[in-house]
Amino acid sequence: MDHDTPGTSGTPSDTELTAPHEGESHEDGLKTRLNWLRAAVLGANDGVVSTAGLVVGVAGATDSRSTLLTAGLAGLLAGSLSMAAGEYVSVNTQRDSEQAALAQEREELATTPQAELDELTGLLHKLGITADLAREVAEQLTARDALGAHARVELGIDPDELAKPWHAAWASFISFTAGALLPLLAIVLPPHDWRLSITVVSVLVALAGCGWVSARLGGAPARPAIMRNALGGAIAMAVTYAVGVLLGAAGV
Template structure:
């Protein structure tokens, strides 16, 4: 590949595509949403299993937890991303007004930013002029605000992804608890949940280019602890109820 000065530089195969980065972020969020669904629903149904062996009670509690969790995740993500998008749009609107009202001052500001990044004054001004001529708003928004005007987050996409990923994760412990025979349902659920947590931890670590073993260990220990605590609570509450 060639840099701005015409010099060929090595391409190390690193992903620089903004769209690719955005997709990876969504995928990572989906994995974490599924992980949430697995852990929270597993904790709920295992806790109920400690108090009662009724399949109807387990199904009711599991479905209630699935619906409450997925709707809460979806609504929360929608509100969060909508607020972020509103803030970004307000910042972009202000930047447009400043570019219209004081273009030379904005050019000087952009030049100064590139000088602070290490370019000499002449080259910094040349870069600022060329980028401004190509896409003034895009150049200023990305450099000054860290915002890509063409890549604003969609709150509906975020809400849908969170709702779906949580639901998929929650179905595993729910089905594991209500489908098998009563004598083995707890063991099957715990085994399935721990396997899913290993997978979620591994995938999330790989997507974030982080060490896999610590991520998997944290995930499994956290999930096992959650199930252990809720199961003990269920046993105590069940005994109290009798």
């Protein structure tokens, strides 16, 4: 009589249980990396739009290359530093909240372990697991890593992937700077007659690219994201250019 071999019939092997389906990625930290990539794309998008609006507005008031360079550099530094500082404060606050929640959960596990086991059982039961199986799973998870189990199921926090403020700050600074360099170089390097047209075209292409990437990362249709991004940048440049022309004409 033939005997079943592991992974061919009957109970699946551990490898089969954990192996990802074709086309899927179950790598540790994948969600975190995607979030960082989205943040980088959004930071670059902000750098493109804000700096493009600034230099195009100044170009509407003056033809001076040195003035455009000064204004663009000032906007680039102010924007990138502001983005970095804001991201650092925001993510630091998030990390403090995560650490406080983990500390409270750690104390509750130490002082009322049975109540915490009952709570984990109830949460698993709410996910659709039968009561008896939920109890068994809760006991196994608690025996293996009680804090990690409660953090993931109850709090939605991965103790091994807490928010990193300095990483967020540097990512925002670099991505904003990279995005801001495009309109800055496009407005100061070409000859006078080509400055505005080259800047507008390059900015719209860059914004379309940012929209496409952000849509792909989020699994959303690309065309609406591209149109929204490009339209927003076009409106920003049109408004600031009009204001620059008016101020230049008024001699301000």
